[in-house]
Amino acid sequence: MPFEIPFVQIVWWAMTACAIGGAIGVVSSNNLFHSALFLVLSLFGVAGYYVLLSAGFLAVVQLMVYIGAIVILVLFAIMFSRRMMKPTEDEMNRQWLVSVIVAAALFSWLIVVVNSVSWPVTSAAPTADTVLQLGLAFLGSYLIPFLVVGVLLSAALIGAIFLAREKVEAEEI
Amino acid sequence: MLPIPLSWWLTVSAALFSIGVFGALSRRNAIGILMGIELVLNAVNVNLVAFWRYVIPANVEGQIFALIVISVAAAEAAVGLAIVIAVYRRRHSAAVEELDILKH
Numbered sequence: 001m002p003f004e005i006p007f008v009q010i011v012w013w014a015m016t017a018c019a020i021g022g023a024i025g026v027v028s029s030n031n032l033f034h035s036a037l038f039l040v041l042s043l044f045g046v047a048g049y050y051v052l053l054s055a056g057f058l059a060v061v062q063l064m065v066y067i068g069a070i071v072i073l074v075l076f077a078i079m080f081s082r083r084m085m086k087p088t089e090d091e092m093n094r095q096w097l098v099s100v101i102v103a104a105a106l107f108s109w110l111i112v113v114v115n116s117v118s119w120p121v122t123s124a125a126p127t128a129d130t131v132l133q134l135g136l137a138f139l140g141s142y143l144i145p146f147l148v149v150g151v152l153l154s155a156a157l158i159g160a161i162f163l164a165r166e167k168v169e170a171e172e173i
Numbered sequence: 174m175l176p177i178p179l180s181w182w183l184t185v186s187a188a189l190f191s192i193g194v195f196g197a198l199s200r201r202n203a204i205g206i207l208m209g210i211e212l213v214l215n216a217v218n219v220n221l222v223a224f225w226r227y228v229i230p231a232n233v234e235g236q237i238f239a240l241i242v243i244s245v246a247a248a249e250a251a252v253g254l255a256i257v258i259a260v261y262r263r264r265h266s267a268a269v270e271e272l273d274i275l276k277h
Contacts, residue, residue, distance in 0.1 A: 009176060009177060019185065019189060020185065020188055024192060026196060026209070027193075027212075042189075046215045049219055053225075053226040055226070065247055073250055074207070080258060081261045092201065095198065096199040098198075099198035103191040103195035107190075107191035114183040121227045127230070133233045134240075159252055163258075164259055166262075
């Protein structure tokens, strides 16, 4: 298969263009609605990364939870407040230049660290039937974290409903 | 050998992380800050899954961590957006620099 390796790299570059380009769009767009749509692009690129890393289940979860739920929630919150829909004066605050410097310094520092460590890479293939292994792990040795996440999600759901509902005035009760 | 070196994944993840940090630091609107944080969590997940695939592909721990991060991100987005909606209803603005009533 002489064409296999270049093809995977081409897909990788396409997904990188989606992920990084979408991320830059998220932080640079003056319209919040466009930012949320760029976020969909970026999350889609990351889902493609999961497919390339042979984590197909995570890719599906990424599409369903992130794009299907979180971004929809963000879009609803933006549409809910009409003034956020139209592009306002300037979405950046006064410290945006400092933020650029901080982000660039962080990035260069991370690159230096990443390239100075020799990671213990193996060329082994992942376990066959990863989804089965995930299910067994979640109901076996990772049962407690699984339950804690469930409790956290319920608490977050109840808290979000409590925070976002219309307040009933005391005299009306 | 795998067709894409591990350092490529780590570089892309570092770029996503830095862009997300920039978004969280520079946005005026609270929803923009939340979207920056989502980018940061995605960068973390790319790192976790890449290390799982390249270092311990025989186990599934990397994917479990990534799934838990996704769940926590969903909870964080729900609560954060509820707070933004509650604040917007009261102050008719979601710009974080105007939310300074705890200072006075």
